[in-house]
Amino acid sequence: MKKFLKVLLAGVLVSGALVGCSQSDSKDAGKVVIYSPNTENEVNSIIPAFEESTGIKVELVQGKTGEMVTRIDSEKGNPQADILWGGMNLGVYTTNPDLWEKYVSPNENLIDENYRNTTGYFTNYLLSGSGCFILNNKLIKELGVEVKGYKDLLNPKLKGKIASGDPTSSSSAWAELTNMLLVMGEKKYDDKAWDYVKDFVKQLDGVELSSSSAVYKGVAEGEYAVGVSYEDPCVSLLQDGADVTVVYPEEGAVWLPAAAAVIKGAPNMEQAKKFIDFLISDECQKIISGLTVRGTNTKMKSTNKYMKPMSEINVAYEDIKYCADHKTEWQAKYAEIKRSVK
Numbered sequence: 213m214k215k216f217l218k219v220l221l222a223g224v225l226v227s228g229a230l231v232g233c234s235q236s237d238s239k240d241a242g243k244v245v246i247y248s249p250n251t252e253n254e255v256n257s258i259i260p261a262f263e264e265s266t267g268i269k270v271e272l273v274q275g276k277t278g279e280m281v282t283r284i285d286s287e288k289g290n291p292q293a294d295i296l297w298g299g300m301n302l303g304v305y306t307t308n309p310d311l312w313e314k315y316v317s318p319n320e321n322l323i324d325e326n327y328r329n330t331t332g333y334f335t336n337y338l339l340s341g342s343g344c345f346i347l348n349n350k351l352i353k354e355l356g357v358e359v360k361g362y363k364d365l366l367n368p369k370l371k372g373k374i375a376s377g378d379p380t381s382s383s384s385a386w387a388e389l390t391n392m393l394l395v396m397g398e399k400k401y402d403d404k405a406w407d408y409v410k411d412f413v414k415q416l417d418g419v420e421l422s423s424s425s426a427v428y429k430g431v432a433e434g435e436y437a438v439g440v441s442y443e444d445p446c447v448s449l450l451q452d453g454a455d456v457t458v459v460y461p462e463e464g465a466v467w468l469p470a471a472a473a474v475i476k477g478a479p480n481m482e483q484a485k486k487f488i489d490f491l492i493s494d495e496c497q498k499i500i501s502g503l504t505v506r507g508t509n510t511k512m513k514s515t516n517k518y519m520k521p522m523s524e525i526n527v528a529y530e531d532i533k534y535c536a537d538h539k540t541e542w543q544a545k546y547a548e549i550k551r552s553v554k
Contacts, residue, residue, distance in 0.1 A: 241267035244483040247280040247475075248272060250298040253448065257499050262490050268483045277304070277383065284311050284475055291477045294484035297491075299383075300334050300471040303536040309333075313474040315485055319492045323508040326529075327469045336469035337491035339506040341443030342387035343395075343465030343528070346428050347457040351437040359438055361462035362396055362408065365415060372417035375427040375436035380543040384424040384442050387468055389546060390535045395464035395528050401538075409546065413553050420550075432456055443467075447504040451518045460520065464528030469508060 248255070259270050275283075277299030284296060288311060296304075305312065312333045320328050320335075327336040347359055355369045365374060377385030389409065397405030419436075421427050428446055431439035432454045439446075446458045472491055474484045490496050492508065500507040502515045506522075514521070535542075 241269075242480055242483045243269040243271060244295060244480050244487050245271045245293040246273070246295045246297050246487070247283065247293045248274055248295075248297040248299070249277045249280060250274070251444065251448075253444075253503060254298070254505065257503060258491075258496060261496065261499055262487060265490065265495060266483075266486055268486060281308060281311070284308075288476065291475050291479060293475055294478035294480045295472055295474060295487055297472040297487075298470050300473045301469070302331070302532050303539060305331060305334055305473070306536060311476055313476045313478060313481070313484075315474045315488060317485070317489045317492060319489050322494065322497070323492050324510040327508040334471040334473040335488050335492060336471045336508045337496070338470050338500055339467040339508060339510075340387075340470050341460070341465060341467050341506070342384070343391040343461050344441055344443045344446050345459040345461065346431045346439040346441050346446040346449065347459060348431045348434055348437050349455045349457055351434060352457075355437055357437075359459055362392060362412075363463070365438065365440070366411055370437060371415050372419060373437040374415055374419065375421055375430045375439040375441075376412075376416055376419070377424055377427055377440075378420050378422070379546055382424055384427075385440075386539070386543070387442065387466070388440050389542070390530060391461075391464075391466045391528070393542070394466065394530055395461070400531065401534070406545070406549075410549050410553065413546075413549050444504045447516070447518050451504065451516070458520070460525045462526055464526050466528050466530045467506065468530065468532070470505075 255272065259272065262268070263270055273293065280296055280299060281304060284293065285308065287293070314332045316329050316332055317335055323336070329335050345359060351373070352359065357367050357369050358364060379386040379389040392409055392412065393401045393405045396408040397403070421430065424441065425445070427439040428441045428449060430436045432449050446456070449456055450458055472488055474481070474488060478484045494509070497507040497509040497512050501512045504516060504519065506514060
């Protein structure tokens with residue numbers, strides 16, 4: 213398989229020219245420059261397959277979603293990249309509508325109609341489970357508790373032993389908050405659901421972690437009994453042999469689409485479009501089916517034995533636009549709850 217260049221960003225933006233590398237410069241099908249927050253597992257599975265399939269060389273710059281979007285915005289007069297891969301969603305699109313090139317792949321008909329490109333600007337290629345708990349088996353046994361759903365997180369024995377992020381700054385914690393609000397009320401996103409959120413915050417007992425990785429790593433390392441996290445890293449830990457259990461809340465678990473978008477004025481426009489086409493092709497969706505995420509072609513069953521079949525999970529469907537429209541309001545409400553809880 214061909215090699216691809218990766219430039220890692222660690223909390224700061226890196227400037228300067230990107231230098232390409234490939235085993236076969238003589239077979240030049242062009243290049244595509246990709247900005248991405250995606251995990252190594254996803255990157256190392258999909259990019260080599262894309263290069264092998266198309267002959268297009270990939271130059272990859274990795275960093276947090278916010279950093280990537282900020283960089284794209286700063287470069288919009290002279291774009292240096294072609295694609296934002298992962299981290300793209302309706303909220304990112306509506307907040308920064310002038311950063312993206314309109315493109316709808318001819319492969320859209322291959323994916324589930326619930327996840328198709330309705331805006332014309334971004335393509336949903338995988339589903340990330342936002343309603344997911346990771347349990348430290350040893351600590352759970354010592355505490356003598358059972359965790360099957362959100363209601364179980366209110367067990368007094370778990371107070372101060374739950375790892376969770378801050379939904380005002382963490383995208384994964386925000387997704388978990390909206391999952392709670394969807395399934396823990398009498399109706400979607402009602403006052404009863406907010407009552408649950410207040411009780412949950414009390415259970416944290418002042419513990420709030422600064423990164424999504426600190427949540428699942430803290431549980432795996434025995435610092436916390438339960439982590440409120442998302443499917444991909446939790447199943448990855450299980451797959452790697454960690455003494456953990458992955459639980460999908462019985463009240464309902466949401467899968468949110470992750471997307472990719474062509475950057476407006478992309479210097480390698482045709483190659484960028486081919487990358488979008490590849491992401492939702494049968495070839496790529498088959499690769500995704502073996503990972504710890506799920507493809508938007510929902511007809512393809514997961515081939516990873518550590519992934520629980522969707523048929524055995526109570527799947528809930530978020531109103532993505534409604535949540536995006538209320539994000540600022542709900543983040544402020546959550547921050548007020550934190551201030552008021554003693």
